[in-house]
């Protein structure tokens with residue numbers, strides 16, 4: 001798919017993308033691609049992101065998309081966001097939740113010693129906020145029948161990734177909210193899904209301790225290699241379009257095959273080399289490792 005290819009998949013549709021910060025953001029790429037596919041969109045983020053990010057530039061790229069300031073952890077913000085959205089765009093066909101934040105990760109607290117106020121905030125901002133967006137979208141009667149709701153997840157919802165800390169718990173919550181809402185929204189043909197994306201260099205992603213190593217490992221373990229933010233946005237277009245109208249309550253892996261792999265030949269070779277090279281094993285802290293017989 002060339003960078004400029006577009007198929008009119010979202011022609012005539014309207015939607016809102018929460019969480020684009022700068023060009024590296026997954027939400028940014030989704031907003032640009034949605035506009036390119038023919039949608040009229042609004043974009044939203046917290047006030048601080050308007051100062052530190054490039055929201056105005058994104059708005060211009062997306063046909064002067066309305067920009068709505070909203071903290072997705074605050075009921076009143078989300079309520080007025082959908083009120084304003086309805087005034088500016090009318091009823092909409094998709095919501096994209098591309099929001100994540102953990103103060104515990106930022107401060108690199110060990111999982112055993114998490115600050116519980118920050119833990120609650122991680123769950124609220126990164127998980128519960130999806131519930132809140134859907135709840136207030138319904139209360140404001142802003143969703144058209146057949147709409148698509150999409151959030152971004154990571155495989156740490158199901159598997160342990162040491163340094164992903166409380167974000168793993170938040171992603172489990174996020175995916176569970178998708179399942180709980182699914183049948184309720186289905187009465188109106190509305191779908192709700194998560195895309196579970198490869199590690200991606202963004203502001204949130206690269207704030208995770210050891211991110212570079214996670215990225216490299218994941219790339220080696222993925223038969224198709226890690227998926228980029230642009231590729232994620234391309235995939236997201238199919239989920240926002242009518243082509244996926246019977247897909248709901250799913251956690252859709254977009255990870256180059258990573259989630260189905262047991263071992264890849266490059267990873268096995270690397271492990272074998274390290275374990276049989278005393279000096280190298282010592283350098284990476286594996287000098288005492290003895291494979292179980």
Ligand SMILES: NC(=O)c1ccc[n+]([C@@H]2O[C@H](COP(=O)([O-])OP(=O)(O)OC[C@H]3O[C@@H](n4cnc5c(N)ncnc54)[C@H](O)[C@@H]3O)[C@@H](O)[C@H]2O)c1
Pocket residue numbers: 018019020021022024025026027045046049070071072073097098099100101125152153154196197198199200201202203204205206
């Ligand atoms: N980067 C990765 O490796 C990766 C992998 C899988 C899934 N994801 C998910 O993709 C989504 C987007 O993250 P990203 O990697 O593009 O990083 P990003 O930093 O570009 O985006 C995160 C956004 O969340 C916003 N945000 C934080 N608190 C908020 C609040 N209270 N209300 C509204 N918005 C708030 C930030 O301002 C920011 O724009 C997140 O859910 C993230 O967990 C990222």
